[in-house]
Amino acid sequence: xxxxxxxxxxxxxxxxxxxxxxxxxxxxxxxxxxxxxxxxxxxxxxxxxxxxxxxxxxxxxxxxxxxxxxxxxxxxxxxxxxxxxxxxxxxxxxxxxxxxxxxxxxxxxxxxxxxxxxxxxxxxxxxxxxxxxxxxxxxxxxxxxxxxxxxxxxxxxxxxxxxxxxxxxxxxxxxxxxxxxxxxxxxxxxxxxxxxxxxxxxxxxxxxxxxxxxxxxxxxxxxxxxxxxxxxxxxxxxxxxxxxxxxxxxxxxxxxxxxxxxxxxxxxxxxxxxxxxxxxxxxxxxxxxxxxxxxxxxxxxxxxxxxxxxxxxxxxxxxxxxxxxxxxxxxxxxxxxxxxxxxxxxxxxxxxxxxxxxxxxxxxxxxxxxxxxxxxxxxxxxxxxxxxxxxxxxxxxxx
Numbered sequence: 502x503x504x505x506x507x508x509x510x511x512x513x514x515x516x517x518x519x520x521x522x523x524x525x526x527x528x529x530x531x532x533x534x535x536x537x538x539x540x541x542x543x544x545x546x547x548x549x550x551x552x553x554x555x556x557x558x559x560x561x562x563x564x565x566x567x568x569x570x571x572x573x574x575x576x577x578x579x580x581x582x583x584x585x586x587x588x589x590x591x592x593x594x595x596x597x598x599x600x601x602x603x604x605x606x607x608x609x610x611x612x613x614x615x616x617x618x619x620x621x622x623x624x625x626x627x628x629x630x631x632x633x634x635x636x637x638x639x640x641x642x643x644x645x646x647x648x649x650x651x652x653x654x655x656x657x658x659x660x661x662x663x664x665x666x667x668x669x670x671x672x673x674x675x676x677x678x679x680x681x682x683x684x685x686x687x688x689x690x691x692x693x694x695x696x697x698x699x700x701x702x703x704x705x706x707x708x709x710x711x712x713x714x715x716x717x718x719x720x721x722x723x724x725x726x727x728x729x730x731x732x733x734x735x736x737x738x739x740x741x742x743x744x745x746x747x748x749x750x751x752x753x754x755x756x757x758x759x760x761x762x763x764x765x766x767x768x769x770x771x772x773x774x775x776x777x778x779x780x781x782x783x784x785x786x787x788x789x790x791x792x793x794x795x796x797x798x799x800x801x802x803x804x805x806x807x808x809x810x811x812x813x814x815x816x817x818x819x820x821x822x823x824x825x826x827x828x829x830x831x832x833x834x835x836x837x838x839x840x841x842x843x844x845x846x847x848x849x850x851x852x853x854x855x856x857x858x859x860x861x862x863x864x865x866x867x868x869x870x871x872x873x874x875x876x877x878x879x880x881x882x883x884x885x886x887x888x889x890x891x892x893x894x895x896x897x898x899x900x
Contacts, residue, residue, distance in 0.1 A: 503617040504531040506552035507662075508570070510538040510563055514668050516658065516676045516731075517586065517609065518558055523656035524610040530617040534662040538566060540573045547578055553620045554581045556613075559588040561860055564595070564881060571600035583616070583632075585609045587689050590696070591862050592881075596633055596640060604633045607645050607696060610655050648701035652679065653711045660722040672758070673723035677712045677745065678732035680704035683762065686799050686864035687857070690733070704734055709744045713752060720753065727780055728757045736765030739773065746777035756780035763802045766810050775817035781850075782814065786823040789843035790836035793829055798865065804843055811847035822851035829857045830869040858884065 505525060507518055518534065525532035535546045547555065555574065557567050571582050585605035589595050596604050605612050612631035619626035627634040630646040649655055658676075663669050680703040681690045694703050707715060719728065735742060749757070759774060759782045766784065774782070786807060787800055794800040814821050825840050844852045859866045861880050869875040876883070 502530055503554070503620040504533070504550065504552045505554050505556055505613070505617060506533045506535065506547065506550050507556045507558065508535050508537070508543060508546075509558065510536075510566060510570070511560075512536055512667050514660070514663065514671065514674045515558055516674065519658045519660050519662060520610055520655060521556075521558075521585075521613050522662040523659040524614050525617060526659060527656040528614050528618060530614075530621070532662060534666075536663075536666050536668070538570065540570060543570060543574065544577055547574065547580070552580060554583055554616070556583045556585065558586040559584050559595075560586060561588045561592075561881065562858075562884070564588050568595075568598055568600065571598070575600045587693075591689055591692050593633055593642075596635055602635055606631050606633065607693070608649060611646065611649070645696065645700055648697055648703065648705065650701050650705055652705045652707050657711075657714055658718050660718060663722070669722050669724075671723065672726040673716075673719035673728045675716050675719050675728055675730050676732050677715060677730065678704065678706040678734045678737075681733035682737060683764075684799060686797075686868070687860070688863065689860075691864065692862060704737065706732075706734075706738065706741060709741065709748060712745045713748050716749060716752065720755075725755060728753075728755055730757055730759050732760065734762075734765070735759055736761055736767070736770045739769060742770075743773045743777075746773065750777045754778070758783065760784075763800075763807060763810060766814075768813055771813050771817055771819070775819060779819055781820045781822065783822045783824065784810075786840070786843060786847075787826050788829060788832070788836070789825075789839035789841065790832065793832055793836055797829055797831060797868065804846075807843060808846050811849070815848060820850040822853055823847070823849045825852065825854040826857045827854055830859075830865065830872055830874050860884075 509515060509518060522532045533550050535543065537543055559567055574582065581602040582600060583603040583605060584595060584601055589604035590606045593604055593606060595601060609631065612629055615629045616626050616632065627636055627641040628643060630643050632643050634641045682704055684691045697703055716728065756778045757780065759779055761782045761784050763784055787798060788794050789804065791804060823844055827837050827840065859869055859875060866875065866879065870877055870879060
């Protein structure tokens with residue numbers, strides 16, 4: 502049995518971590534999780550657990566803090582550290598950091614299994630697909646394995662790794678679909694799709710039967726609150742979606758919350774989710790300026806379409822939240838107010854706005870550089886530190 506300790510500095514339900522937990526357990530390895538950004542707490546946990554490998558799931562906004570913690574760990578322990586998640590997937594050069602020994606690129610369930618099996622058997626693991634492994638001055642850059650298909654091959658998610666943490670005080674969260682068909686130029690999906698070109702279907706969903714098991718797995722540990730279906734692409738396969746929600750309605754009478762793209766929020770889609778007790782949807786409007794959406798961020802829908810979509814949701818008594826960004830490249834003050842105006846016209850129940858943050862590696866950053874909004878040498882060091890919100894449970898509004 503090999504032992505892995507995952508450290509997470511944000512109090513949020515990381516589905517990837519819960520799937521890694523399930524993958525490790527499926528081969529009888531020990532998986533421990535610590536939610537903390539306190540170096541003393543982390544070092545004490547390492548001393549107690551004595552793991553064979555330490556892992557971090559990395560969002561770009563937390564990388565400075567994670568790398569700082571890795572340096573602190575290496576001062577006290579000679580234990581391999583592996584990074585996974587969106588940041589090392591898109592920026593594998595993070596492996597050049599002295600404190601990092603390995604990175605996992607792309608999906609990690611079976612890569613982790615292979616790694617832990619090799620550690621258990623004291624075998625060389627520098628050849629494992631999806632892993633880049635640093636040995637001395639050499640970096641072994643292994644190719645990606647094909648995307649897992651059918652998705653049901655992945656071990657059933659296990660949220661018990663979050664037991665006795667504030668994460669499980671939030672609403673139950675379920676991810677039934679992997680991948681997004683759209684190519685918004687501020688999003689990591691655009692680059693991830695390129696990585697997996699010719700390696701399988703980028704958009705996959707669990708079978709209906711497996712989807713019910715995923716829902717049950719969430720209900721086992723989270724409160725009996727409205728379930729959040731947090732996948733990117735609901736509405737892309739309406740027959741499958743209706744079968745899932747028809748079976749869901751027989752499993753529980755809990756309402757549910759759905760993430761939807763405007764383009765997929767058709768009348769047929771709205772009719773289905775209303776039929777099966779959807780209480781709210783979250784939709785990315787992003788900007789009220791059609792020019793900004795079309796020419797800058799590549800989201801191709803009109804304001805009249807958004808208003809019609811909103812009217813259809815109101816007609817079915819489905820509340821909705823919108824995501825909006827301000828400060829996009831070339832955006833004028835008038836266009837910022839257009840974002841306010843479209844939400845007023847849509848009669849948005851829960852409007853949410855954020856200041857646009859440019860992430861290196863995305864196409865919109867290159868646009869911003871060409872237009873003079875960003876320095877040509879702009880990189881992650883120029884991003885402001887993200888305030889860490891550890892131990893704040895996530896929940897849905899009361900409806």
